Amino acid sequence: MIWVSWRRQRPQLITLLAMLVVGAGVVVLLRSSMLDSITSSGLTECVTRTTQECSTNKSAGDFRAEWSTRLQLGQAAIIFLPVLIGLFIGAPLFARELEQGTHVLAFTQSVSRTRWMLSKLVVALVPALVVLIALQYLVWWWLTTAGVMGPRVNGSFQVFNFGIEHVSPVAYTLFAFAVGAFVGVVTRRTLVAMIVTLGAFTVLRFALFDVVTRVMTTQREVVTSGLSPTASRDASLVISQGYLDAAGQPIAPDKVGAAVQACKATWTPEGQQEYVACLAKSDLGRRYADFIPESQAWQAHLVDASIYGALAVLLLVGTGWALRRQS
Amino acid sequence: MNPLTATAVGKRYRSRWAVRDCSFTIPEGKVVALVGPNGAGKSTLLGMAAGIVRPTTGGLSAFGTPTAGRTHPDVSYLGQNRSLYHDLTVRELTRAVGSMNDRWSTDRVHEVLGLLTGVDHDAKVGTLSAGTRTQVAIAMALGRLPRLLLLDEPLSDLDPLARDETLRIIMTEVADRGTTVVMSSHLLTDLREVCDHILLVDEGRVQVDGDIEEVLARHRILVGPAADESSVEGTLVSATRTARQSTLLLREAAPTPKGWEGTEPDLESLVMGYLRASRERRR
Structure with missing residues (x-):
């Protein structure tokens, strides 16, 4: 059964692999070229400390002008990857089968609907998470090299930093994926599932942004x-x-x-x-x-992840239920 | 245990009943022709028997097990849209369907595909012609080694030669393994060759259910003067009347009255009579 799911999911898996290879290559190249530029302009000290000299130094200014946009693009990639995974892997996963009627082939064999669903989920989700975590780690590694001359100077609670650190990206991905899968089964339309995923994910990310910090003790x-x-x-x-x-x-x-x-x-x-x-x-x-305090950011990430994770689990249980009801 | 039993089964789509209050039993080893006009509920009935359509009322059971929600392990189903994975090759598809089954015979699939002319095992399913796809789908259904085979319009997109091949495969399956077959089709002449039982549905209800020989023997076609039908006794199914003569299809007819000519109908004229009657009722 895993083989069937893998074979059916092959185009998406190849795309993911290509993204990983290209993404890793780009990050490694950019990081080494950035590192060269740091050493050649004698800015090594400024990576770890924000001194008076570092903020007025002309070469530090040049460095920021040259690299801040690229570093922010790296952050943006990790910010958007969860919703992209939800849109292009989660939403079509079941919707496409139901739309084209190919679910009938699986439903009339002896494999149970739940096992069919689980094998499809595992084959689609696990590689996507692996690629996400790998790219997240690579971008983090790159941003760390820039240190306080890069976006990390704003601290872990700054919106873009928070969204790409710790377990948050994984939790967002689980949620986006589960919304896509669930809406896909309920509406049986890939396009509808994609639109709802995009909408639900965006709304929730904005709506829940301060909830996390409100439930924590200050x-x-x-x-x-x-x-x-x-x-x-x-x-x-x-x-x-x-x-x-x-x-x-x-x-x-x-x-x-x-x-x-x-x-x-x-x-x-x-x-x-x-x-x-x-x-x-x-x-x-x-x-x-x-x-x-910034040192407690990990707790905020855990609260964040448990909210999105719990929603994802509920949605996936709902997906299983809807598939069993499917007729 | 009968391969298929329906007990007052009904299916409603929004406000329209596709199948209503259908009860019948299909005995083991029969080859059943499921006939009826377009939209009569044939596909819905087969879908419910396969467990992919959930009945609104009543239920069906295959070999004594209710079918709702899952396909019985001894049942194979060929849907009207031949759901197959179009992006796989025939060889990959065989492996895929095999891995979704506990009981499976790849040899049987190869044997069936071998009997068909021109199926390239390395061609993508999506590139095959509609007819070949149907034959591949039938091969997949037989790979499950079913005891009950449900075929929804298996002949609809086949050319005469392919139709002949396919019917021969089905007949061999029946002869070798004693499989019970329920097939819906509009091609009555083809059905007559292979089927020994008829289930005629119309407006979601069973109109005729029985062995073809018996059903035909129970009906008469009478041709006689248009002027006087009073001497005719029996249940009138349908009639075509011209200025000079009437052609009547009767059930449980009394001996042919004087001035009328009586014959036993063939399957085609029997089904035509019922279909005509249903169209007139709907008008």
């Missing part, structure tokens, strides 16, 4: 007014920030706005002392920031 950092919390300057994800009153409760933003407006009058170019003192008098003595 840490609170408190500083005196006039200073800014370190969390808002490093790669941590700041969920909310503002001022605390004497009881340690966050103050409503409109009250803060009024007080800050009132204190603006005391502000002088020489120093902030009077401005800060004014804020303290108006009960705005302390600032806070609720944040998730």
